């Protein structure tokens with residue numbers, strides 16, 4: 290796994306604008322190389338803000354949206370269309386405004402769908418979906434994610450992997466149901482660290498002074514069991530995109 294690289298932007302606004310441009314370029318390059326691109330979206334203000342900037346970018350149509358596979362790193366286990374679902378917010382921010390192929394957009398199941406309130410069953414289904422998609426191209430249990438986007442919480446969670454929980458130590462399953470989450474809503478579905486590690490590039494989008502301690506701990510070598518974001522690494526690249534406030538306690542950056 291790759292060592293973290295850090296890019297510090299002047300503000301959260303500059304960060305999401307620059308990250309949007311970076312994402313467009315990453316997708317275009319992947320499509321030039323392989324004909325398709327595979328991205329994993331995240332919830333949270335930075336993750337959704339990035340998608341809104343992609344929508345507004347004049348460069349957005351450099352992407353062949355019909356050849357983009359869209360997955361999620363985590364999801365709030367709520368009814369379909371609920372405004373707090375990451376998929377709802379991603380559709381409003383971007384996906385409903387570009388010609389993605391519906392069969393290539395893979396939301397995690399809602400709580401009122403086929404799994405009737407079982408986040409664990411919904412998680413198992415998503416793991417099977419990833420394994421099926423992967424089987425077409427690789428021998429790994431997940432597809433070749435070109436870029437996997439993440440946010441982090443003030444206590445160091447990433448996706449819906451929270452400190453000192455069995456899920457952050459999960460070494461085999463790729464997707465888990467998460468219950469009693471400290472960040473509402475309490476029930477979620479999340480990729481695990483093994484699934485995150487399968488991505489080519491992992492980008493952690495982090496803004497604000499409230500995250501400064503978690504960022505400094507994660508970049509300072511914290512144990513992922515204590516700071517799950519510390520365990521978020523890509524095969525080819527691990528990129529921390531920070532604003533000045535979030536980087537303030539990182540030695541040499543603050």
Ligand code: 6PG
Nearest residue numbers: 332333334335440441442447448
């Ligand atoms: C979620 C996210 C979560 C989020 C972080 C940061 O579903 O809530 O996936 O991991 O990215 O909590 O959120 P903010 O950027 O809003 O602080």
